[in-house]
Amino acid sequence: MKYEAFIIKYAEIGVKGNNRHIFEDALVQALRRALLPVGSFQVTCIAGRLYVEAADDFDYDEAIAAFQRVFGVLGICPAVTIRRTERRLPDIDALGEAAIRYFESVYGLERGKEAAPGEEKTFKVRCRRVDKSYPMNSMEVDAAVGERLLDAFPSLKVDVHDPEILFHVELREQVNLFSEEIPGPGGLPSGTAGKAMLLLSGGIDSPVAGYQIARRGARVEAVYFHAPPYTSDRAKQKVIDLATLLSRYTGPIRLHIVNFTAIQLAIYEKCPKDELTIIMRRYMMHIAEELALQNDCIGLITGESIGQVASQTMQSLAVTDEAVRRLPVYRPLIANDKQEIIRISEQIGTYETSILPYEDCCTIFVAKHPVTRPRLDIILRHEEPVREELDALTRTAIAEEEIVTCGGRAGNGSDAP
Amino acid sequence: MNPDDKTAEIYLDNAATTRCDEEVVAVMSGAYLLDYGNPSSMHRKGYEAEQLMKKARQEIAGTLRVLPEEIFFTSGGTESDNLAILGCARAGARRGRHLITSAVEHAAVAETMAALAEEGFEITKLPVDERGLVDPEEAAEAVREDTILVSVMAVNNEIGTVQDLKRIGQEIRKKNPGVLFHTDAVQGYGKIPLAVKECGIDLLSVSGHKFHGPKGTGFLYVKKGTKIRPILFGGGQQNGLRSGTDNVPGAVGLAAAAVQAVSKQQEFAERIGALREGFLTELRARIEGIRINGAQGMQAAPHIVSLSVPGVRAEVLLHALEDKRIYVSAGSACSSHTASGKQPGTATLRAIGLPPECLESTIRLSFSRDTTEAELHMTADALAELVPALRRFH
Numbered sequence: 092m093k094y095e096a097f098i099i100k101y102a103e104i105g106v107k108g109n110n111r112h113i114f115e116d117a118l119v120q121a122l123r124r125a126l127l128p129v130g131s132f133q134v135t136c137i138a139g140r141l142y143v144e145a146a147d148d149f150d151y152d153e154a155i156a157a158f159q160r161v162f163g164v165l166g167i168c169p170a171v172t173i174r175r176t177e178r179r180l181p182d183i184d185a186l187g188e189a190a191i192r193y194f195e196s197v198y199g200l201e202r203g204k205e206a207a208p209g210e211e212k213t214f215k216v217r218c219r220r221v222d223k224s225y226p227m228n229s230m231e232v233d234a235a236v237g238e239r240l241l242d243a244f245p246s247l248k249v250d251v252h253d254p255e256i257l258f259h260v261e262l263r264e265q266v267n268l269f270s271e272e273i274p275g276p277g278g279l280p281s282g283t284a285g286k287a288m289l290l291l292s293g294g295i296d297s298p299v300a301g302y303q304i305a306r307r308g309a310r311v312e313a314v315y316f317h318a319p320p321y322t323s324d325r326a327k328q329k330v331i332d333l334a335t336l337l338s339r340y341t342g343p344i345r346l347h348i349v350n351f352t353a354i355q356l357a358i359y360e361k362c363p364k365d366e367l368t369i370i371m372r373r374y375m376m377h378i379a380e381e382l383a384l385q386n387d388c389i390g391l392i393t394g395e396s397i398g399q400v401a402s403q404t405m406q407s408l409a410v411t412d413e414a415v416r417r418l419p420v421y422r423p424l425i426a427n428d429k430q431e432i433i434r435i436s437e438q439i440g441t442y443e444t445s446i447l448p449y450e451d452c453c454t455i456f457v458a459k460h461p462v463t464r465p466r467l468d469i470i471l472r473h474e475e476p477v478r479e480e481l482d483a484l485t486r487t488a489i490a491e492e493e494i495v496t497c498g499g500r501a502g503n504g505s506d507a508p
Numbered sequence: 509m510n511p512d513d514k515t516a517e518i519y520l521d522n523a524a525t526t527r528c529d530e531e532v533v534a535v536m537s538g539a540y541l542l543d544y545g546n547p548s549s550m551h552r553k554g555y556e557a558e559q560l561m562k563k564a565r566q567e568i569a570g571t572l573r574v575l576p577e578e579i580f581f582t583s584g585g586t587e588s589d590n591l592a593i594l595g596c597a598r599a600g601a602r603r604g605r606h607l608i609t610s611a612v613e614h615a616a617v618a619e620t621m622a623a624l625a626e627e628g629f630e631i632t633k634l635p636v637d638e639r640g641l642v643d644p645e646e647a648a649e650a651v652r653e654d655t656i657l658v659s660v661m662a663v664n665n666e667i668g669t670v671q672d673l674k675r676i677g678q679e680i681r682k683k684n685p686g687v688l689f690h691t692d693a694v695q696g697y698g699k700i701p702l703a704v705k706e707c708g709i710d711l712l713s714v715s716g717h718k719f720h721g722p723k724g725t726g727f728l729y730v731k732k733g734t735k736i737r738p739i740l741f742g743g744g745q746q747n748g749l750r751s752g753t754d755n756v757p758g759a760v761g762l763a764a765a766a767v768q769a770v771s772k773q774q775e776f777a778e779r780i781g782a783l784r785e786g787f788l789t790e791l792r793a794r795i796e797g798i799r800i801n802g803a804q805g806m807q808a809a810p811h812i813v814s815l816s817v818p819g820v821r822a823e824v825l826l827h828a829l830e831d832k833r834i835y836v837s838a839g840s841a842c843s844s845h846t847a848s849g850k851q852p853g854t855a856t857l858r859a860i861g862l863p864p865e866c867l868e869s870t871i872r873l874s875f876s877r878d879t880t881e882a883e884l885h886m887t888a889d890a891l892a893e894l895v896p897a898l899r900r901f902h
Binding site: 319320321322323356359360456 | 823824825826827828830831900901
């Protein structure tokens with residue numbers, strides 16, 4: 092193990108004025124939750140710096156992976172820290188010795204050993220002196236530490252413009268030594284925004300959309316439309332698995348499973364075949380809005396993207412959108428290409444599950460040539476004769492929903508890897 | 509309806525796997541808890557386990573009237589098929605590099621042949637007629653000087669067609685007496701009579717869990733003197749042909765199930781065959797436009813029914829039956845795969861020339877010794893109710 096501490100850099104929180112402590116508290120909580128399965132850590136926020144210190148052995152890669160799932164984390168700096176002894180920071184000799192040990196363990200350098208040709212490393216020391224009582228100023232510390240490193244390692248060279256290793260020495264309430272920064276997911280800590288209802292199919296897009304909105308601090312619930320016998324238990328389990336994967340970022344997700352078969356069959360029998368999908372989607376949005384309002388959600392999330400399929404042309408989106416009357420619909424992928432969406436889904440680990448080949452209820456009964464430019468007035472006219480029946484079926488479907496909590500200790504969902 | 513009440517289930521997917529026999533579980537339990545030694549160990553605990561293994565081998569050999577040293581325990585049908593085909597191909601590669609199989613084999617045979625084709629072997633795939641039958645004379649015609657092995661299954665796993673192994677064995681030998689004859693008898697063992705000697709079979713694959721035996725067990729019969737090489741290497745168990753610590757509980761359970769299945773084979777075939785006939789008569793009378801696939805009468809296995817229901821997707825019918833706690837199998841996957849380039853239906857269904865409207869509308873119902881007339885009657889009821897309803901939404 093190379094490191095026992097991490098400095099967590101966070102992004103926009105710094106500019107949030109009086110609300111800053113709310114965001115910081117949320118981030119501290121989120122980090123503690125994320126690190127729980129990794130080991131025993133102390134997470135503290137001292138003077139605008141977030142420290143994570145290990146109280147015990149842990150797996151470094153696991154810890155980094157956990158940090159990378161915490162929204163609000165901009166960067167993770169694995170660090171070596173030195174505490175004060177008798178309230179005093181270490182003197183320059185002790186500082187130099189600590190720097191040498193850091194280079195030995197992190198970069199595997201050996202004292203006094205010449206580098207093989209081409210294996211020299213360039214570096215630069217950058218001191219930040221927050222504690223102004225330290226007897227040397229930061230430029231003096233830079234020079235003194237740099238000199239000691241050069242003396243110890245013949246393979247090191249100074250490059251002040253473009254060093255391979257930028258070695259930070261922070262003189263604060265303690266000394267922090269670090270040289271690496273691993274990118275985090277950015278965004279805002281979970282729970283600092285409102286809660287939204289995600290329409291989760293088994294596809295590639297919707298988990299990514301949920302991820303994107305959750306990344307802005309939103310809590311997420313999800314709704315899945317199940318259509319037995321046209322969709323199977325495996326298709327349903329796949330969606331539970333996706334929600335569980337997503338919950339690694341968002342915290343536990345309550346998944347509402349709505350039986351959509353009767354509604355779908357009624358539309359299929361009584362509306363024009365080429366309008367089946369668009370009318371179906373309007374009812375899905377309508378049900379999602381009802382469930383959202385019942386569960387304190389203040390928005391819907393979909394994975395729609397302009398022009399991706401017939402039901403996502405701008406005309407179709409306009410018709411679908413009209414079915415939602417009281418809440419905004421967040422469509423974070425609206426302008427993304429499929430390839431970009433796939434890349435994110437690979438990054439967040441939902442892709443492999445998304446491409447498992449089970450039918451979802453959007454792929455059954457699909458007309459050969461569904462409408463791509465539906466007109467709202469015509470759709471409304473075609474819905475009219477079935478509306479009463481569909482409204483009754485909708486009420487039944489909502490009343491008979493099944494709720495599965497995915498992820499977290501209360502989770503019924505499958506275990507995420 | 510209590511979802512945990514397994515007695516209310518109608519399980520008609522016995523060609524996929526069967527419920528393990530309770531007596532089998534009991535003898536295995538003894539081998540796990542009391543006689544748990546390793547037959548390769550030199551002490552008495554090992555010797556006792558070795559004796560169990562020996563007895564199991566003898567019992568299994570008895571079911572086929574062959575020698576105990578001709579039985580090799582494996583992990584199941586797939587391994588038996590792989591060992592038979594790869595083992596004989598590698599041992600005979602200097603004599604020839606040609607193998608023959610049929611167009612309706614299980615993937616364990618078909619994919620092994622495909623792997624050999626990649627290694628440079630030549631594979632001839634015999635076509636079948638609309639019943640799924642290989643023509644023995646056509647098989648003989650395909651045999652050449654350099655043919656190492658012919659592999660034709662005993663009973664087809666999807667449509668239940670029983671091949672005429674006896675005639676195939678005779679005909680291919682007339683052409684080339686040196687050719688080896690392998691049969692995948694995974695769906696045939698305990699279901700139809702298997703006369704190894706009369707058919708001239710050199711290698712025969714069996715899987716335990718298809719006849720109420722333990723999962724992960726099976727055996728390969730290899731006629732004495734057959735040139736075959738191992739595909740697993742290690743401690744040299746089972747005469748060096750199949751290394752790996754002997755699965756004593758598995759062998760003991762497999763033997764118990766095998767003895768039961770084969771000793772009751774005739775009774776099974778008569779009783780279940782009659783149930784099958786009655787079931788088919790009822791289906792034909794009650795449901796319009798259905799089609800029963802595969803050979804019928806003497807060339808039909810007693811326990812497999814392949815049923816095409818044009819106008820209903822097999823997967824949907826399967827899930828609708830599942831809702832009534834009736835479990836069947838769908839011959840083919842759903843149409844969303846086919847959109848991405850996969851051919852519709854399965855290789856077997858295409859090989860028997862099933863019309864396009866049937867390829868994705870075919871289900872398989874497969875029976876076991878525990879299947880009852882009442883269950884089949886309820887299944888016919890369910891189908892008669894579901895099929896017209898589902899056809900409305902096609």
